[in-house]
Amino acid sequence: MPPAKSGIADYSAVLVDHLRAHGSVDVFEKAASHFDGSRYDAVIYQIGNNGHHDYVYEEALRTPGIVVMHESNLHHLITDLTIRRKDWDAYVEACAYESGEAARAFAERVRRLEVGPDYDGVPMLRKVLEKASAVVVHSKAVESDVRRAGFTGPVARIPHGAWLPDGDRNGYRDKLGLDEQVPLIGVFGFLKPYKRVAESLRAMRRLVRVRPDVKMILCGEPHPEFPVAGLIRGLGLEENVRMLGFVEIEEFAGYISACDIILNLRFPTVGESSGTLLRSLGLGKAVVVSNVGSFAEFPDEICLKTPVDASEEDTLYEYLNLLVSRPAVARAMGARAREWVASECNWDRVARMYLEFARAPRQWTNREPRPIEIREETIEESIEAPPAPEAPAQVAPDYIRSWAARDNESVSYAETHITRLERTLNITPMGAHEDRVLEMGAYMQMTPVLRGRLGYGEVRGCYYGPAGQVDHREVTSAGGEVFRCDVDLFDAERDRFPYADGSFATVLCCELLEHLPTDPMFMMSEINRILRDGGHLVVTTPNAASIRALRAILEGYHPGFFPAYIKPAKPCEDVEARHAREYTPREVHNLLIDSGFEVARLETGEFLDKPRPEDRWVLRMLDQFQLPKHLRGDGIYAVGKKTGPLKKRYPAWLYEGGE
Numbered sequence: 229m230p231p232a233k234s235g236i237a238d239y240s241a242v243l244v245d246h247l248r249a250h251g252s253v254d255v256f257e258k259a260a261s262h263f264d265g266s267r268y269d270a271v272i273y274q275i276g277n278n279g280h281h282d283y284v285y286e287e288a289l290r291t292p293g294i295v296v297m298h299e300s301n302l303h304h305l306i307t308d309l310t311i312r313r314k315d316w317d318a319y320v321e322a323c324a325y326e327s328g329e330a331a332r333a334f335a336e337r338v339r340r341l342e343v344g345p346d347y348d349g350v351p352m353l354r355k356v357l358e359k360a361s362a363v364v365v366h367s368k369a370v371e372s373d374v375r376r377a378g379f380t381g382p383v384a385r386i387p388h389g390a391w392l393p394d395g396d397r398n399g400y401r402d403k404l405g406l407d408e409q410v411p412l413i414g415v416f417g418f419l420k421p422y423k424r425v426a427e428s429l430r431a432m433r434r435l436v437r438v439r440p441d442v443k444m445i446l447c448g449e450p451h452p453e454f455p456v457a458g459l460i461r462g463l464g465l466e467e468n469v470r471m472l473g474f475v476e477i478e479e480f481a482g483y484i485s486a487c488d489i490i491l492n493l494r495f496p497t498v499g500e501s502s503g504t505l506l507r508s509l510g511l512g513k514a515v516v517v518s519n520v521g522s523f524a525e526f527p528d529e530i531c532l533k534t535p536v537d538a539s540e541e542d543t544l545y546e547y548l549n550l551l552v553s554r555p556a557v558a559r560a561m562g563a564r565a566r567e568w569v570a571s572e573c574n575w576d577r578v579a580r581m582y583l584e585f586a587r588a589p590r591q592w593t594n595r596e597p598r599p600i601e602i603r604e605e606t607i608e609e610s611i612e613a614p615p616a617p618e619a620p621a622q623v624a625p626d627y628i629r630s631w632a633a634r635d636n637e638s639v640s641y642a643e644t645h646i647t648r649l650e651r652t653l654n655i656t657p658m659g660a661h662e663d664r665v666l667e668m669g670a671y672m673q674m675t676p677v678l679r680g681r682l683g684y685g686e687v688r689g690c691y692y693g694p695a696g697q698v699d700h701r702e703v704t705s706a707g708g709e710v711f712r713c714d715v716d717l718f719d720a721e722r723d724r725f726p727y728a729d730g731s732f733a734t735v736l737c738c739e740l741l742e743h744l745p746t747d748p749m750f751m752m753s754e755i756n757r758i759l760r761d762g763g764h765l766v767v768t769t770p771n772a773a774s775i776r777a778l779r780a781i782l783e784g785y786h787p788g789f790f791p792a793y794i795k796p797a798k799p800c801e802d803v804e805a806r807h808a809r810e811y812t813p814r815e816v817h818n819l820l821i822d823s824g825f826e827v828a829r830l831e832t833g834e835f836l837d838k839p840r841p842e843d844r845w846v847l848r849m850l851d852q853f854q855l856p857k858h859l860r861g862d863g864i865y866a867v868g869k870k871t872g873p874l875k876k877r878y879p880a881w882l883y884e885g886g887e
Contacts, residue, residue, distance in 0.1 A: 229241055229255065229257045230477070232280050233449070233474070234276065234278065234280045235276075235417075235502070235503035235504070236274055236276040236280070236281070236298055236503075237280070238477060238503055239274070239298075239388070239389065239503055240255075240274045242389060242391070242575055243389060243575065243578065243579060243582070245575075246389075246575045246576055246578070246579035247579050247582065247583070249576075249579070249872070249875070250579065250580070250583055251583070254268070256287075258283055259283035259286070259287070263287060263291070265291035265292075265293060269586065269587075270293065270294060270586035270587075271291060271292075271293030271294065272293060272294045272296060272364075272582070272586070273285075273287070273288040273293055273294065273295045273296060274296045274298070275288065275295055275296060275297060275298065275302065275305075275356065276298045276299065276305070277298075277299055277301055277302050277303070277304045277305050277498070277500075278304055278305060278308065279304075279305065279308035279309075279312070281305055282305065282308055282309050285302070285305060285309065285356060286309075288356055288359060288360065289355060289356065289359050292359050292360060292361045293360070293361055293362075294360070294361060294362045294363070294364060294585070294586060294589070295356055295357070295360040295362075295363050295364070296363075296364040296365075297353075297363055297364070297365050297370055297374060298366065298500060298501060299370065299498045299499050299500035299501075300351060300353065300369070300370045300373030300374060300377075300498045300499045301347070301348075301351040301352065301353070301498035301499075302351065302352040302353060302356065303345060303346075303347045303350055303351060303352045304347065305352070306319070306322050306352045307319065307345055310322060311345075316339045319335060319338070319339070320332055320335040320336060320339060322352065322355070323335035323346075323350055323352075325354060325355065326350050326351070326352050326353070326354050326355075327349070327350050331346070331349075331350050334346055334350075348496060348498075351373070351377065351498070353373075353374070353377040354377060354378065357374065357377055357378065357379040360379070360381065361381065361382075361589070362381055362382040362383070362384070362585070362589040363379060363381065363382070363383045363384070364383075364384050364385075364386050364582070364585065365383060365384070365385050365386075365499075366385070366386065366387060366388045366501040366522060367385065367499055367501060367521070367522030367525055368385065368522075368525055369497075369499035369521045369522045369524075369525065370498075370499035370500075370522065371383055371385055371594075373498070373499055381589075382585075382589035382590050382592055383592075383594075384581065384585040384589070384592050384594065385594040386578060386581045386582060386585070387572055387573040387577075387578060387581075388501040388502075388503070388506055388573060388578075389506070389573055389574070389575040389578040390506040390507075390509060390510045390569035390570070390572075390573035390574065390575075391481070391503075391506060391507045391510045391511075392510045392511075392566070392569070392570055392574070393481050393485070393507065393510060393511060394814075395481070395482070395484070395485025395486075395511045395512075396482055396485055397485045397486055397853075397854060397855075398853055398855075399482070400482040400483055400485060400486035401486045403486075404443075404445070404470070404483075404486060406443060406486075408852060408853045408854065409852075410441055410442075410443055411439060411441065411442045411443070411488055411489075411552040411555075412442075412443050412444070412445065412486060412487045412488050412489075413432070413442065413443070413444040413445075413487060413488070413489045413490075413491060413548065413552075414444070414445050414446075414447060414483065414484060414486075414487035414489070414490050414491070415428055415444070415445070415446045415447070415448075415490075415491050416447045416448055416480065416483070416484060416490065416492075416504045416508075417447075417448045417502070417504045418448050418449050418451065419446060419448050419449065419450050419451050419454060419456050420451045420454065421451065421454050422494050422495060422496060422497075423493060423494050424491075424493035424494060424495060424518065424536075424540070425446070425454070425456060425459075426459060427493070427540055427541050427544060428444075428491050428493065428544065429444075429459055429460065429463055429465060429469065430463065430541050431541050431544040431545040431548060432444050432463075432465060432468065432469065432548070433463045433464070433465060434541075434545045435545060435548050435549060435552065436465065436468050438549065439549075439552055439553070442468060442552055443468055443469070443470070444465075444468060444469045444470070445469075445470050445471075445472055445483060445486075445487070446469065446470070446471045446472065447472045447473075447475060447480060447483050447484075448472075448473075448474060449473065449474040450471070450473070456471065457471060480507075481507055481511070484504075484507055484508055484511055484513065485511050487513060488513070488514065488551070488552070488555065488558055489513065489514050489515075489516065489548065489551050489552070489558060490504075490505075490508040490513045490514070490515045490516070491515075491516050491544075492504060492505040492508065492515055492516070492517050492523070493516070493517065493518045493534065493544075494518055494520075494523075495518050495520055495536040496520075497518070497520050497521035497522070497523070498521070499521045499522050500521070500522065501522055502523075505517065505523070506569060506573060508565075509530060509531070509562075509565040509566065509568070509569045510565075510566060510569050510570070510573075511562075511566070512559075512562035512563055512565060512566035513562045513565070514531075514532075514551050514557075514558035514559070514561045514562050514565075515530075515531045515532070515561075515562075515565065516531065516532045516533075516534060516544065516547050516548070516551075517531050517532070517533055517534070518533070518534055518535075518536055519533035519534060519535055519536070520536055527568060529561075529564050529568075530561065530564050530565035530568050530569075531561070531565065532547045532551075532561075534547065559854070576826075622654055623650060623653040623654055623677055623681050623682075625646050625649075625650050627677065627680070627681065628642060628646065628649050628650060628653070628673065628674070628677060629642055629643070629646065629706075630705040630706040630707055630709075631672070631673065631676045631677070631703060631705050631706075631711070632673060633705065633706040634703060634704070638673070641671070641673065642673055644836075645673070645835065647833070647834060647835055647836055648739075648768065648833075648835050648863055649673055649674055651833055651863075651865055652674060652736070652738055652766065652768050652865065653674055653677055653678075653681070653682070655766065655829055655865055655867055656678070656682060656734065656736065656764075656766050656867075657733075657734060657764045657867070658682055658683055659678070659682050659683045659684030659685070659733060659734060660683060660684075660685065660733075661683070661685040662685055663683075663684050663685055663686075663733035663734070664684065664685070664686040664687075664688065664731060664732045664733060665678050665682075665684040665686070665687055665688070665732060665733060665734045665735070665736070666688045666689070666690060666727070666732050666734075666735045666736070666758070667687070667688070667689050667690075667735075667736040667738070668689075668690050668691075668720065668735065668736060668737045668738070668740050669690075669691060669692075669737075669738065669739065669740040670689030670690065670691060670701075670713070670715055672689070672701060672703050672711075672713070674736070674738070675687060675689055675711070675713055676703060676705065676709075676711035676713075678736075679711065680709065680711070684733070684734070687713050688713065688714060688715075688716070688727075688732075689701070689713050689714070689715035689716070690715060690716045690717070690718065690720075690725075691715050691716075691717055692717070692718075692719060692720070692805075693717030693718065694717055694718075695717065695718040695719065695723045695726075696717070696718075696726070697716075697717040698714050698715065698716055698717070699714070699715040699717065700712070700714055700715075701713050701714070701715050720740070720744070720750075720751040720754070721744055721745075721746050721747045721748070721750050721751055722747070722750065724754065725754045725755075725757070725758055727758045728758070729757055729758065730757075730758070730759065730760040730761065730763075731758055731760070732758050732759055732760065732763060733759075733760060733763050733764070734759075734763060734764045734765075734766065735755050735758070735759055735763070735764075735765050735766070736765075736766045737751075737755065737765065737766065737767050737768075738766065738767070738768040738769075739768060739769065739770075740769075741767060741769045741811065741819075742769050742770055742789075742790075742807045742808065742809060742810050742811065743805045743806070743807060743808055744808055744809070745805070745808040745809075748809075748819075748882070749822075749823070749874075749876075749877055749878060749879070749882065749883075752819065752822075752823040752874070753823070753874045753877065755823070756823055756824045756825075756870060756873065756874050759870045760870070761870060762869060762870060763869070763870045764828070764867055764868065764869055764870070765820070765825060765867070765868040765870070766866070766867055767816060767819075767820070767864070767865075767866040767867075767868070768863060768864060768865050768866070769810070769811050769816065769863070769864050770788075770789035770790070770807070770810050770811075770862065770863060770864070771789075771810075771811075771812065771813060771832050771859070771860070771861060771862055771863055771864045772787065772788070772789075772810035772811055772812050773812040773813065773814075773859070773860065774789075774832070774860050774861060774862045775840075775843045775846050775847065775860045775861075776789075776840075776843070776862055777789070778846050778860075779842075779843055779846045782846070788807060788810055789807065789810060789862065790806060790807040791806075791807065792806070793806060794806055811864065812864075813830060813832060813859040813864050813866075815881065815882075816830065816864050816866050817830055817866075818879065818881055818882075819879075819882070820866065820868035821875065822874075822875050822876040822879045823868070823874055823875070824870060824871060824872045824873050824874050824875055825868030825869055825870055825871060826868065826869050826871050827866065827867075827868060828867045828868060828869045829865070829866060829867035830859075830864070830865075830866045830867075831859070831861075831864075831865050831866075832859045832860060832861030832862070832863060832864055832865065833861040833862070833863055833865060834861050834862050834863065835862050835863050
């Protein structure tokens, strides 16, 4: 586990966090004399090919369990367990056990220091696979190697989890002394020869001749036997290539975000997966990989693949020249990559696959990734969320207007907000006769439509007021249709909602969140409580990161959608609450996740659909700095599906001193 300098440590830490959402997990970070595998429903060993995993390997030989093979070679690990401990006899016997007498004879030559260990020819898998009750791999390549090594038990091919971090591209470019327009290529991780660093630098030398402004960073610990600095000098690249050395994971991800192109090459390979590659794809970067092993299995739409033959350098140069000279191609490929890993490799999905396999390994059948189907025109609109729930048939605006005909104030309100009302109703899941729906902050504009067009059997409303009071409301449409509804009064930030656990199929919280001044997560916890499992929450709220807000702040105005204080009609008169805090789409996403929901839909749109050509300069600025243009409408429209209880009562992004 961190702070070990290991990609598997980072992987394990994130996986454990997601597993703990579904069960009790104990973590053993070092050899433990008190370890008793019989106490657990499943024991999972994360094993990699280095000395960090010595105690894991040794325990896996003592106590059978599910062995996660991050690569199909453990020879370096075995040398740490034997040669580095001065136990040459154990090393020789391990080679013989793995591959027979020829391997024993070669190991004896290694003992006499005549040759180095046969790392590629003797994979050292046999012992651990003989003890394993089941195996997890990340790729077909490693699965094939495990089977060739003789393992006949259950094997699950579970994707390597992908990080979807927020990247501070321009901030880290500023640290490097680069502006937003300079093409930047990155190579990340331990700088070993098999990362094809020399080949990358030679291709870079050719690229500099046609694009003198291009830069490259090498971010990772240098290999003591691989003189990269000398190679850079020898190729005359001191002005274009910079070595950053080892950096902590937060800066590591930050420097990836600064890049336009990531080179994640390696040969030879033993099927290993790359956490750096997944981070790069999750950050939406254009990535070039070697067309070997597990890397060859990634969809062609999300990365470019170079051969490892005599044409490698030529192909690498052509790919780099393409991506540097046509940045729109690089950005489109990165957007496809982020969408793919968000769907296929998100950590919650990975954790659920682990749990499913741990419960019944012999019933497991490997899942093939879903094919990528992304239209070019929707790349900018992608969102890290599963498909939206089934939406109802379109609710006609005139039907909504018909319920506002009771007075001039209602007519004016409906006309001003008709775009928002229509869109909200058209993302609200359909109900059935036995379903209950609650509209919070009910103005009786959308409320009748929940029964008349969406089919809910019981419609309830609530509003701010003295707890325990119930208003009985009745409205009649322009067509003579009568709707009756009880509206409960209470304080959504302080009072327990007057409803039983799991009693609603759907809750609407529309244009309410931004008014809460003190404790929004109390409201979210109560909404979670009263929703049944699998129930839906519809949230709409102004977008603090809209194009309108960006333009306002750049021109020196307040960015809030409703920042003004409200003048009372009479002295000392109480007025309706103004906006206390407006939210961004990312914050609404986090709000739903922390409240025990999966994000089924997250989009933005205008409150009034009308062209705004005066904002085009803001869009051009976003393009210039490669900042996202999607989710920039005035209003946020979100649907969450309840998956479990509240996850965080006081999330740190929302509360000072939160968790």
